[in-house]
Amino acid sequence: DQQVKQNSPSLSVQEGRISILNCDYTNSMFDYFLWYKKYPAEGPTFLISISSIKDKNEDGRFTVFLNKSAKHLSLHIVPSQPGDSAVYFCAAETDSWGKLQFGAGTQVVVTP
Amino acid sequence: DAGVIQSPRHEVTEMGQEVTLRCKPISGHDYLFWYRQTMMRGLELLIYFNNNVPIDDSGMPEDRFSAKMPNASFSTLKIQPSEPRDSAVYFCASSPVWGRHYEQYFGPGTRLTVT
Numbered sequence: 028d029q030q031v032k033q034n035s036p037s038l039s040v041q042e043g044r045i046s047i048l049n050c051d052y053t054n055s056m057f058d059y060f061l062w063y064k065k066y067p068a069e070g071p072t073f074l075i076s077i078s079s080i081k082d083k084n085e086d087g088r089f090t091v092f093l094n095k096s097a098k099h100l101s102l103h104i105v106p107s108q109p110g111d112s113a114v115y116f117c118a119a120e121t122d123s124w125g126k127l128q129f130g131a132g133t134q135v136v137v138t139p
Numbered sequence: 140d141a142g143v144i145q146s147p148r149h150e151v152t153e154m155g156q157e158v159t160l161r162c163k164p165i166s167g168h169d170y171l172f173w174y175r176q177t178m179m180r181g182l183e184l185l186i187y188f189n190n191n192v193p194i195d196d197s198g199m200p201e202d203r204f205s206a207k208m209p210n211a212s213f214s215t216l217k218i219q220p221s222e223p224r225d226s227a228v229y230f231c232a233s234s235p236v237w238g239r240h241y242e243q244y245f246g247p248g249t250r251l252t253v254t
Contacts, residue, residue, distance in 0.1 A: 029180065070143065070230055070245025071182070116182060126195075127243070129174075129182035 030054045031119050033130035041138055046104040048133050050117030053098065057119040061127070062091060062102050065114040074115070075102070107137045143246035145231050151252045157219040160249045162231030163212055170234040172243060173206055173216050177227045188214065221253045 032051045040046045050060075058079035063071035077084040077091045077100070084091050090103045104111055117130040144163040152158050164171045173185040186196040191208045199206070203222070208214040218225055228250050232243040 031181075033181070068148075068247060070232070070247050072245070073242045118182075126184055126187075127182075131179065131181035 029131075030057075031117055031128045031130040033117055033133050035133050036131070037134040037136070039136045039138060040107050042109060043106045046102075046107045046111065046135055046137070048102040048104075048115050048117075048135065050100045050102075050130055051098060052100075052119050052128075054119070054128075055098070057128070059120050060091070060093060060100050061118045061120075062089075063116040063118060063129075065116065065132070071116055104135075107135075109137050109139065111135060112137045143231055143233055143244055145229075145246035145249050147249060148247065149250045149252075151254065152221055153254055154222055155220045156253075157217065158221045158225075158251060158253075160216040160229050160231075160251070162214045162216070162246060164214070164231070164233030165235075165244055166212065168233035168235045168244070169211075170236070170243075171208060171214050172232040172234070173214070174230040174232065174245075175227045176230060176248070182230070185216070218251075221251075223253045226251055226253050 030053045061076040062074040064074045065071040075086050075089050075091050077093050082093050088104055093100045114132045114134050116132045118127045120127050143165055146161045169190050172187040174182045175185055176182050185198045186206045187194055188208045204218055206216045228248045230245050230248045232245040234243045
């Protein structure tokens with residue numbers, strides 16, 4: 028069963044505006060979360076991560092927020108650029124094993 | 140380095156046929172992973188190897204699926220016989236170190252269509 032869920036399969040945003048991608052998880056043992064980005068015909072590449080001891084991690088235009096009580100995390104992209112158009116995967120791992128559990132992905136389209 | 144290399148990039152086959160997907164990991168990486176991507180379930184880990192030895196194959200969906208890693212620079216994922224529900228994108232990834240927080244490097248994937 029899906030322990031990492033991305034309920035929005037797609038998101039369209041105007042260039043320069045904020046993109047907000049959401050991810051929910053069910054396993055309270057998850058304590059490290061990652062976002063991967065995937066362009067067509069390419070494999071996913073690591074984007075940003077966050078440990079469960081933090082509630083925010085920022086890297087340039089990308090910020091990930093974690094709400095442990097709600098078992099929810101989000102990725103903010105500000106400002107959105109056309110090159111950000113891609114599929115974004117949320118992933119989680121537990122302390123006892125390094126396997127990654129991925130969500131189904133969210134397709135982001137940034138329009139001019 | 141050339142990154143993780145997968146072949147073929149696209150494969151179309153008929154139900155019942157054998158399919159073999161190939162992967163060359165990044166040189167020096169000790170860990171190799173096979174994933175499957177579907178619309179409904181996203182990326183699922185099928186199996187992973189450490190130093191050419193299969194460590195965990197709990198994600199392999201059925202006995203029709205098998206994977207080998209005869210040496211540090213080559214791995215195969217075989218489906219025999221193939222079925223339409225096996226249609227998906229299959230990714231290979233490698234990592235220099237297993238464990239927490241370590242980045243996995245993905246290949247471009249093989250898009251498999253079983254008719």
